[in-house]
Amino acid sequence: MSNQLTFDVSTIDQPSSFKDERFDMIHQLYTEAKQDRLAFWNNQANQLVWQKKWTNTLMWDRPHARWFSDGILNAADNCLDAHLTTNAKKTAIIWESETGDVVHITYEELSKLVNQLANCLRADFNIQKGDRVTIYLPQTPEAAVAMLACAKIGAIHSVVFAGFSAPSLAERIKDSSSSLIITALDANRRGKRIPLLNMVHDALKQTPTPHVPVLTVNGGGENDFYSRINAQPTQCQSEPMASEDPLFMLYTSGTTGQPKGILHSTGGYLTHAKYSTKLVFDLTPSDIFWCTADVGWITGHTYVVYGPLLNGGTILMFEGTPDYPNKGRFWECIEKHRVSIFYTAPTAIRAFMKDDPSIPQQFDLSSLRLLGSVGEPINPEAWHWYYRTIGKSRCPIVDTWWQTETGGIMLTSLPGYHPMKPGVAGAPLPGLSIDVLSQDALSLQNTRGFLSVTEPWPSMTRGIWNNTERFKDIYWSTFDTYFAGDSAYKDDDNDICVIGRVDDVLNVAGHRIGTMEIESALVAHDAVAEAAVVGVHDDIKGQSIAAFVILNCNHQESPALLESLKAQVVTSISPIAKPKMVIVTPELPKTRSGKIMRRLLKQLVEKTPLGDITTLAQPDIIPIIQKKVELS
Ligand code: WT7
Numbered sequence: 001m002s003n004q005l006t007f008d009v010s011t012i013d014q015p016s017s018f019k020d021e022r023f024d025m026i027h028q029l030y031t032e033a034k035q036d037r038l039a040f041w042n043n044q045a046n047q048l049v050w051q052k053k054w055t056n057t058l059m060w061d062r063p064h065a066r067w068f069s070d071g072i073l074n075a076a077d078n079c080l081d082a083h084l085t086t087n088a089k090k091t092a093i094i095w096e097s098e099t100g101d102v103v104h105i106t107y108e109e110l111s112k113l114v115n116q117l118a119n120c121l122r123a124d125f126n127i128q129k130g131d132r133v134t135i136y137l138p139q140t141p142e143a144a145v146a147m148l149a150c151a152k153i154g155a156i157h158s159v160v161f162a163g164f165s166a167p168s169l170a171e172r173i174k175d176s177s178s179s180l181i182i183t184a185l186d187a188n189r190r191g192k193r194i195p196l197l198n199m200v201h202d203a204l205k206q207t208p209t210p211h212v213p214v215l216t217v218n219g220g221g222e223n224d225f226y227s228r229i230n231a232q233p234t235q236c237q238s239e240p241m242a243s244e245d246p247l248f249m250l251y252t253s254g255t256t257g258q259p260k261g262i263l264h265s266t267g268g269y270l271t272h273a274k275y276s277t278k279l280v281f282d283l284t285p286s287d288i289f290w291c292t293a294d295v296g297w298i299t300g301h302t303y304v305v306y307g308p309l310l311n312g313g314t315i316l317m318f319e320g321t322p323d324y325p326n327k328g329r330f331w332e333c334i335e336k337h338r339v340s341i342f343y344t345a346p347t348a349i350r351a352f353m354k355d356d357p358s359i360p361q362q363f364d365l366s367s368l369r370l371l372g373s374v375g376e377p378i379n380p381e382a383w384h385w386y387y388r389t390i391g392k393s394r395c396p397i398v399d400t401w402w403q404t405e406t407g408g409i410m411l412t413s414l415p416g417y418h419p420m421k422p423g424v425a426g427a428p429l430p431g432l433s434i435d436v437l438s439q440d441a442l443s444l445q446n447t448r449g450f451l452s453v454t455e456p457w458p459s460m461t462r463g464i465w466n467n468t469e470r471f472k473d474i475y476w477s478t479f480d481t482y483f484a485g486d487s488a489y490k491d492d493d494n495d496i497c498v499i500g501r502v503d504d505v506l507n508v509a510g511h512r513i514g515t516m517e518i519e520s521a522l523v524a525h526d527a528v529a530e531a532a533v534v535g536v537h538d539d540i541k542g543q544s545i546a547a548f549v550i551l552n553c554n555h556q557e558s559p560a561l562l563e564s565l566k567a568q569v570v571t572s573i574s575p576i577a578k579p580k581m582v583i584v585t586p587e588l589p590k591t592r593s594g595k596i597m598r599r600l601l602k603q604l605v606e607k608t609p610l611g612d613i614t615t616l617a618q619p620d621i622i623p624i625i626q627k628k629v630e631l632s
Contacts, residue, residue, distance in 0.1 A: 009380065012387070012420045015394050017369075022282065022416030029279070029430035040431050041067070041458055044275040045267065048073060048310070049082045051240050054267070058456065063476040064463075065456040066244050067268035074238040075247055075266055076118070076152035078274075079309035080111040081238075091314045094288070094337055095141050098188040098320035102336075105141055107312070110148075113141075115236035116229040117149035124228060125180050125213055129154030129239050132249070134178040136160045136169060136200060138187035139319045142217050142225065143295045144305050146182045147248070154239035157248045158261065161296025162187050162194070166202035167572045168259075172251050174207045175261055176465060182225070184217035190324045243267025249465050250298055252404040253514035254474065255504045261465030262298075262404050270310060272408040272459030276429060277307030280398050280409050281341050281370060282416070288367070290316040290334070291343040297511075298404040299374055303343060307408070322348050327355050331363035342390070343372035343398075345510040349382045350540045360389055370415060372398045375510030376542045377498055383422035401425040401498045403484060404512070405475070407459030410434060411496050424497040432457055436490045441479045444490065451488040451498060454481040504598070506535035508543050511576045515598070518579070521572040522547060525565055527555035532588050533579070534602040544580040546605045548588060548625070557584040581605075583632050587621045589613075604629050 033040040038057045045054070045068050054071030083090070088108040095103045105113075121127040133155045137143040143159070150157040158176045160169050173181065183200045186193040197216055204210045217225040241247075247266040251259040277283055281303075289308050293299035308315045316337050322330045330352075334342060352360070371391050373383075378399050387397055396415035402408060411434060413419070413426035420426075428434040433455040436444045441452075453460070460482065464471040475483050487499045501507065504515040515533040522531035530550040535543035549565065551557065562582045570578050589597045592615065603610050604626055613619050 018416035118152035170203035170206035268458030
């Protein structure tokens with residue numbers, strides 16, 4: 001995989017308002033990091049409040065990093081208590097519900113709620129440092145309260161996106177052996193109510209620990225969230241955490257059917273969360289920062305909760321969806337709350353682009369000063385639309401590349417410093433070393449290769465929960481350095497353009513889904529003998545899912561069966577994993593050694609040239625599948 005690329009992208013200067021103030025500051029950061037990387041990270045870690053300072057910056061025993069390891073601190077203290085003397089009355093969270101209700105929560109109020117819940121976790125549920133707590137909540141302030149309360153007492157939170165179905169939730173509760181579930185009676189989704197508590201009950205039945213307690217917002221009864229926490233004092237002694245103690249785990253999809261519990265540390269993660277939020281988004285005290293990601297994803301962890309709060313910022317948290325009850329909902333939120341920094345996903349931008357262009361024009365977007373994009377490559381057309389229609393050509397765009405595993409933003413052009421190149425994420429942040437490598441680990445320029453982080457960094461994942469071997473194998477067996485699983489190329493200015501995954505991981509509307517997970521869900525259906533899933537190009541979602549199935553002999557293809565196969569995926573994983581098309585085929589294209597050639601299936605659906613099919617065991621299956629694709 002090394003094809004020469006011609007590189008031709010337009011370069012756009014930073015809007016003038018950003019240039020002068022930030023240029024010298026950023027130049028200084030790059031210079032310091034280049035001179036002494038560890039001293040640079042010491043400075044960043046020093047921006048946090050430590051109960052005990054560290055003496056040891058980095059201990060590196062590949063692939064295990066220990067950053068600031070003899071230091072002691074607490075994440076909730078850094079996010080909340082640290083601001084109480086100067087900013088107690090400042091709004092920490094502005095929350096807008098799907099129905100349009102607005103709640104403002106100050107740092108003082110948030111801190112009290114967190115302390116009350118932390119006390120409740122200790123006193124009522126005997127949660128101790130290191131215990132795992134699963135959080136399965138909608139995009140409401142209680143989600144942030146629950147995360148921070150865990151952090152306060154040193155429990156490891158595992159937030160599960162509330163769009164996941166019971167079997168997926170069960171798998172995550174089981175793998176993490178959680179001691180408590182925090183959920184809500186239901187979630188609002190486009191005017192409907194999703195019964196989260198029922199889902200938790202279903203999930204628990206599928207675990208070896210069906211009697212794990214469930215604390216429920218609006219649940220009533222003895223484990224009602226507010227009844228419990230209202231009975232608790234508003235002061236709480238925080239747990240002293242060693243820098244390397246885990247702060248949280250977050251499941252993400254990989255190339256097997258089993259999701260990976262990605263672990264993050266306390267000191268290193270918080271260092272990068274605080275630093276990257278301030279640097280990339282230029283966060284200042286008067287900003288209203290809106291990151292549209294759900295707290296169930298890493299973006300929600302780092303740029304809804306930890307990063308903004310560490311910096312004493314004000315965040316907007318929105319429960320709803322971009323187009324409900326009307327297609328102007330996002331822009332209405334920006335106007336209403338005077339949002340100044342807006343961070344969203346390319347899939348949302350492309351969906352807006354398809355709508356009537358007059359919709360955003362009906363709103364006052366003049367409060368915006370910076371825009372961001374994350375989750376997948378942003379195509380230049382969408383970039384330009386975002387820049388012109390939303391940012392009115394006066395707001396820089398940060399196209400931020402990172403991953404659940406990296407903990408925070410790794411690559412982007414920095415406002416006021418780098419010229420912007422639509423479609424190109426940009427340069428590593430000061431302090432990070434990232435390169436594009438050939439299969440032989442040689443640094444490549446203008447040639448497609450593999451993206452690798454070449455030096456340890458503070459917020460790097462500390463591993464996969466309960467699976468060190470898998471951690472080593474996935475990230476550390478390809479190169480000596482961290483292998484990200486993405487392909488990329490680096491241009492003459494050393495800016496990096498990330499192209500996409502090189503493994504069997506799909507990116508559907510910015511959501512990471514493993515093909516194997518979907519295949520396992522399909523073969524669990526009575527009718528299915530074998531399944532192969534591929535991601536195919538989709539104008540809005542980036543990729544959509546095409547599933548090929550071979551039926552068991554006593555089953556017949558019918559529209560009802562195809563629907564039930566789609567439903568099977570929805571109920572066992574999530575609506576986000578629902579295949580766009582299911583194609584029944586008598587055989588799958590396999591090599592003589594029996595490996596399914598998913599590449600061919602993808603090419604058949606996308607109608608691109610098939611290339612080499614000589615390694616196929618049964619080449620005559622291709623026209624048969626081709627016909628089925630045309631008919632579907
Ligand atoms: C994968 C990580 C980062 C938080 C949200 C997703 C893709 C992410 C970009 C970008 C090109 C991107 C990569 C990466 N990705 N941002 N700006 N340009 N690709 O986190 O679920 O861990 O997924 O998303 O393929 O590996 P995630």
